[in-house]
Amino acid sequence: MNAALLGILSYLGLGVLGILFGRGRLAAVLALVAGGVTLSLWAPEFPEGFLGGPPLGIALAGDFWALGIWGLALLLHAAVLLHGWKKEGLFHAIITVLIGTCLAGGVSRDLFNLYIVLELATLLSVILVAKEGRSPAVWAALRYLLLAGVGMILYLFGLGLVYGRTGLLAVSALAHADFSIPSIRIGVGFLLVGAAVKTGVFLLGLWLPPAHGQAPTEVSALLSGLVVKLGVMTMARLAEAFPVEPIVLALGILTGFGGLIYAIWEQDLKVFLAYSTVSQLGYMLLGLGLENQEAGLFYAVAHGLFKGLLFLSAGSAIEGAGKRKISELRGGLPWPAVLGLALGAWAIAGLPPLAGFPGKYALALSSPIWAKGILLGLSLGTAASFSKLLPILQPKNGDQAGGIFLLTAAILGLGIWGIFLFPGLWRLNPWLEAVLPAGAGYGVYLVLRKVPAKIRRLPLDWAILSALLTSLFLIAVVLFA
Amino acid sequence: MEALSGLALAVALAGLGLWAMVTRRNIVWKLLGLNVASGGSILFLVALSHRPGARPAIRGLGPGPAVDPLPQALVLTAIVIHFATLALALALVIILTEHRHTQDAKRLEEEQ
Numbered sequence: 001m002n003a004a005l006l007g008i009l010s011y012l013g014l015g016v017l018g019i020l021f022g023r024g025r026l027a028a029v030l031a032l033v034a035g036g037v038t039l040s041l042w043a044p045e046f047p048e049g050f051l052g053g054p055p056l057g058i059a060l061a062g063d064f065w066a067l068g069i070w071g072l073a074l075l076l077h078a079a080v081l082l083h084g085w086k087k088e089g090l091f092h093a094i095i096t097v098l099i100g101t102c103l104a105g106g107v108s109r110d111l112f113n114l115y116i117v118l119e120l121a122t123l124l125s126v127i128l129v130a131k132e133g134r135s136p137a138v139w140a141a142l143r144y145l146l147l148a149g150v151g152m153i154l155y156l157f158g159l160g161l162v163y164g165r166t167g168l169l170a171v172s173a174l175a176h177a178d179f180s181i182p183s184i185r186i187g188v189g190f191l192l193v194g195a196a197v198k199t200g201v202f203l204l205g206l207w208l209p210p211a212h213g214q215a216p217t218e219v220s221a222l223l224s225g226l227v228v229k230l231g232v233m234t235m236a237r238l239a240e241a242f243p244v245e246p247i248v249l250a251l252g253i254l255t256g257f258g259g260l261i262y263a264i265w266e267q268d269l270k271v272f273l274a275y276s277t278v279s280q281l282g283y284m285l286l287g288l289g290l291e292n293q294e295a296g297l298f299y300a301v302a303h304g305l306f307k308g309l310l311f312l313s314a315g316s317a318i319e320g321a322g323k324r325k326i327s328e329l330r331g332g333l334p335w336p337a338v339l340g341l342a343l344g345a346w347a348i349a350g351l352p353p354l355a356g357f358p359g360k361y362a363l364a365l366s367s368p369i370w371a372k373g374i375l376l377g378l379s380l381g382t383a384a385s386f387s388k389l390l391p392i393l394q395p396k397n398g399d400q401a402g403g404i405f406l407l408t409a410a411i412l413g414l415g416i417w418g419i420f421l422f423p424g425l426w427r428l429n430p431w432l433e434a435v436l437p438a439g440a441g442y443g444v445y446l447v448l449r450k451v452p453a454k455i456r457r458l459p460l461d462w463a464i465l466s467a468l469l470t471s472l473f474l475i476a477v478v479l480f481a
Numbered sequence: 482m483e484a485l486s487g488l489a490l491a492v493a494l495a496g497l498g499l500w501a502m503v504t505r506r507n508i509v510w511k512l513l514g515l516n517v518a519s520g521g522s523i524l525f526l527v528a529l530s531h532r533p534g535a536r537p538a539i540r541g542l543g544p545g546p547a548v549d550p551l552p553q554a555l556v557l558t559a560i561v562i563h564f565a566t567l568a569l570a571l572a573l574v575i576i577l578t579e580h581r582h583t584q585d586a587k588r589l590e591e592e593q
Binding site for chain 2: 056112115116119120122123126127130133135138139141142145146149150152153156157159160163164167459460461464465468
């Protein structure tokens with residue numbers, strides 16, 4: 001535990017020093033080294049301990065979620081550092097603090113500590129989204145802040161209800177609490193809603209697409225790759241403490257398909273990737289809902305890496321061409337961007353041998369037949385939505401892009417490691433099951449391309465209202481189910 | 482009774498704040514709504530720590546049961562976070578007002 005605390009403190013401390021004294025890049029590099037060293041000191045796990053002594057201390061544990069979040073955070077930080085090396089020092093310093101917050105979230109198993117981490121991550125993300133001062137980005141950041149604020153108020157109410165009844169905040173202690181008491185059930189409903197808003201679950205977290213789409217390139221990669229995983233992890237902790245798996249499962253299905261509908265017809269490249277993040281969250285929630293948390297985590301890490309790669313490549317493509325619309329980007333992209341977009345799309349469609357392939361296989365491995373059907377449907381839709389990137393993949397000139405190469409190596413490595421991890425992947429069936437939906441998805445794309453669709457994005461008032469109504473519905477479900 | 486009225490007030494405040502967030506079009510009003518609602522959530526935690534006849538959780542205030550100190554400690558952190566949220570949001574509103582010359586949520590949404 002001490003090693004993990006040391007890593008978190010050096011990240012936060014170096015980040016704050018970087019903000020104060022303006023040597024952000026140096027602070028980021030030092031923090032990255034400290035993070036890597038401390039991770040190697042405590043990996044692969046450390047037992048649960050209480051910071052400040054039991055029973056009131058903050059519960060921390062180095063379980064598989066902590067390991068996944070730490071590995072993902074450090075890899076993404078290295079990639080973002082390489083990609084945005086020429087950015088100003090303050091930017092790197094704020095990112096360092098954000099990564100430190102995510103590391104703290106990875107090990108915490110205490111509902112209130114998770115609240116603090118989520119709020120801190122929101123504030124830092126909002127600063128990073130709005131930092132360049134373009135007014136669409138500032139407006140997206142404000143939307144994000146308002147909706148996340150609503151979610152966190154609901155989370156505090158839930159925390160109060162659960163704590164008022166049980167006197168407990170640690171996840172492992174709450175797992176023994178009596179779930180049949182109505183006030184605890186209502187409280188759990190509130191907690192779940194708060195975490196779902198932060199995660200970007202469909203109809204609750206509609207702040208996500210504009211914020212991720214308008215943010216600067218490196219920030220989009222971090223938000224989609226890492227920060228939403230904190231919300232997923234919070235939901236995993238809640239599913240561990242309380243029997244709410246069926247509700248998480250329903251939320252996962254809704255999010256998966258809801259995000260897809262928007263992603264298929266979206267034309268702005270980065271907003272399209274953001275809607276695809278919403279849809280991909282469905283996979284991770286399905287993993288949690290099917291009580292297969294390891295598979296959910298594997299997919300979360302894989303998604304973090306390939307979505308980070310996609311956002312970094314999309315950023316260089318957009319900066320290279322000066323346009324955001326997918327149809328206008330055809331031809332003339334720098335070749336690292338083309339490589340990243342192609343391999344990212346390959347991985348997100350679940351094609352071997354990249355990281356999405358073992359991820360999707362692990363989710364389907366122990367699930368019932370209907371869940372396999374849902375997963376196939378999601379794969380097909382994902383392939384259909386990403387098929388629209390194919391026409392623009394024509395490389396022209398070169399550009400330095402270290403982060404893209406790092407993440408490419410990471411998704412390839414994770415994919416190959418995953419293939420060795422699951423012996424079932426050495427047969428022909430899973431390969432066919434991966435290739436066929438992707439091929440069918442391309443067919444669906446060819447059909448849907450002819451269908452003009454104008455899907456309205458929800459304005460802020462409606463986003464808040466839909467979040468509140470969905471949360472009332474969800475709380476009622478938790479109460480009476 | 483005191484605890485119950487405190488809880489009812491907390492829920493009412495949160496409802497009022499969220500109502501303002503949904504119905505008002507001016508973003509400064511929305512922020513005020515958010516702030517009132519977060520005040521409600523803080524009051525909720527404080528009211529929950531109440532025990533009948535208990536003294537404040539300060540050492541040396543005499544014998545008898547004290548209120549639960551943990552929610553009050555949590556509330557301190559939550560207050561700081563809500564303050565930071567409000568300050569950051571107002572800074573963003575200033576930037577938006579300078580660029581777009583409006584604080585109307587609908588018009589901010591349209592002119593993208």
